[in-house]
Amino acid sequence: MRILVSIAxxxxxxxxxxxxxxxxxxxxxxxxPEEFYIVGVGSxxxxxxxxxxxxxHIAEVFSVKIKADISVNKSETxxxxxxxxxxxxxxxxRSRIDMGLKKTLEGTEIVEVWQNPKxxxxxxxxxxxxxxxxxxxxxxxxxxxxxxxxxxxxVDTVSGKINKLKxxxxxxxxxxxxxxxxxxxxIVSPSGKGIQAPYSYAxxxxxxxxxxxxxxxxxxxxxxxxxxxxxxxxxxxLTGKGFMVDPSGGKRADLLxxxxxxxxxxxQPVDEWYYCRWRVELNASDPSTHSVIMSxxxxxxxxxxxxxxxxxxxxxxxxxxxxxxxxxxxxxLTGEAE
Numbered sequence: 071m072r073i074l075v076s077i078a079x080x081x082x083x084x085x086x087x088x089x090x091x092x093x094x095x096x097x098x099x100x101x102x103p104e105e106f107y108i109v110g111v112g113s114x115x116x117x118x119x120x121x122x123x124x125x126x127h128i129a130e131v132f133s134v135k136i137k138a139d140i141s142v143n144k145s146e147t148x149x150x151x152x153x154x155x156x157x158x159x160x161x162x163x164r165s166r167i168d169m170g171l172k173k174t175l176e177g178t179e180i181v182e183v184w185q186n187p188k189x190x191x192x193x194x195x196x197x198x199x200x201x202x203x204x205x206x207x208x209x210x211x212x213x214x215x216x217x218x219x220x221x222x223x224x225v226d227t228v229s230g231k232i233n234k235l236k237x238x239x240x241x242x243x244x245x246x247x248x249x250x251x252x253x254x255x256x257i258v259s260p261s262g263k264g265i266q267a268p269y270s271y272a273x274x275x276x277x278x279x280x281x282x283x284x285x286x287x288x289x290x291x292x293x294x295x296x297x298x299x300x301x302x303x304x305x306x307x308l309t310g311k312g313f314m315v316d317p318s319g320g321k322r323a324d325l326l327x328x329x330x331x332x333x334x335x336x337x338q339p340v341d342e343w344y345y346c347r348w349r350v351e352l353n354a355s356d357p358s359t360h361s362v363i364m365s366x367x368x369x370x371x372x373x374x375x376x377x378x379x380x381x382x383x384x385x386x387x388x389x390x391x392x393x394x395x396x397x398x399x400x401x402x403l404t405g406e407a408e
Contacts, residue, residue, distance in 0.1 A: 092184050094195045102181070102197045108258065110178075110196040117192045121180045124196035128178055132254045177202050203258040211255060211265050214248050218269055231286055231324040232356050232363065238278050239405035245271040282313050282403075289316040289323030289357070294331030296385040300350065301329060303389055304396040311400050326357045327399070331388055335381045343373045346384035352395045364402060366395045 093100055097111055108131060112123025175198070182195040221241040228234055249271055252264040288308055292301040304327060305315045316323050330353075335346040351367040368391035372383040400406075 090187075092182065092193075092195070094182065095184070095193055099195065099197075102195075105260065106200055108198040108200060108203070110198075111193065112196070113191055113193045115191065117183055117185075117194070120183065120192035120194035121196070124180060124194040125175070125178050128196050128198050129175055131257055175203075177206065198258070200258050200260050204255060204260065207251065207255045207258060208265060211248065211251050214244055214251065215268055218244050218248070222269070230356065230358060235278075235281065235286060235403070238274070238281065242271065242274045242278060243405060245269060245274055278405075279312060282311075284314075286325070287314045287316050287323050288325045288327060289318065289321065290327045290329070292329040292331070294329075295333045295381075296388060297329060297331055299385070299389055300331060300392045303393050304329065304352075307393065307396045307400055311404055313403070323357055325363065325403075326355050328353045328355075329392065333381060333384050333388075335377055335384070337377055340373075343375065344377045344380040345371050345373045346377075346380040347371050348384040348388050350388045350392050350395075352392065352399070354399055364399050366398065368392075368395060 094102070094109065094111060097109070098104070099107075099109055102109055108128055110124045110127030110131075112120045112125070112127055114120040114123055178196050178198045180194055181197050184193045185191070186193065218241055221237055221244070225234060225237045225241065228237060245267075248267060252267065256262055256264045290301050290304055290308075292298065305317075308315050330351045331348070332350075333346055333348045336344060338344075347369070348371070349367060349369040351365070353365045354363040355361060356363060368388075370384075370387055370391070372380055372387050374380040374383045
């Protein structure tokens with residue numbers, strides 16, 4: 071009889087706990103229906119952990135992630151060949167987009183916290199009002215549209231093709247971010263509809279492709295051992311991305327790339343190995359203003375069983391490093407660099 075009573079009490083106790091368990095523990099709440107709210111549930115050993123995870127759960131719904139290191143302080147001044155300021159463009163990076171979402175998520179509220187009496191674990195329910203969030207996010211999208219419009223006006227008036235390309239790449243980047251923000255807006259919008267964009271990402275991307283293929287010329291020159299091979303390596307990378315390359319070395323170039331290579335072979339073996347020290351440097355600049363766009367170098371020591379072989383190995387290694395440096399430049403010119 072005592073065993074039966076104990077079992078009955080245990081069943082009653084478990085049922086009581088289950089009855090106390092709020093409905094939102096499973097991710098849905100009758101009090102905060104999905105058509106009006108986005109909900110997030112978090113659990114943890116402490117109340118703070120549970121609340122933090124509940125807020126993070128809501129943030130995970132969005133495609134634009136929030137970075138911890140938000141900093142929007144950089145600006146870039148575009149200058150004419152005479153050195154006069156032609157315009158100042160604020161660099162709107164992903165961090166600014168993240169800040170827009172962060173402000174939207176500031177509307178998230180912890181509305182309920184429950185502690186399981188069985189294991190003492192905390193559970194928290196976070197809610198984000200869809201309509202309020204949609205208003206904040208639409209404001210961010212409108213600001214972005216205004217920035218894209220302003221950049222479009224600068225593209226048409228800025229001097230220098232490098233400056234023009236920079237602005238076009240920045241404009242495309244903002245349009246890409248705008249697509250992500252609009253996708254997030256559809257999530258919070260009670261109607262599920264986005265905001266019609268006044269500009270097309272596809273059209274901007276097409277304009278950039280057309281510009282680098284028809285209006286932007288890159289000149290390349292090289293000095294030192296294996297310079298012809300190094301120049302050809304960089305040329306292949308650039309033409310592979312659609313850029314026009316001037317084989318004359320930059321007489322009509324909008325961007326000039328200079329490659330300098332040096333080798334220092336040793337005639338004295340070390341443990342029967344001969345070594346050749348080498349260094350390769352790549353400089354990219356605007357020939358009209360002589361301003362440096364990018365400068366990078368690599369160096370090393372290549373070893374083989376004869377002096378000639380060590381020198382050939384050095385040329386091979388230099389070429390690989392030149393390709394690496396040039397790929398970073400290509401990413402910078404095409405907007406693919408982070």
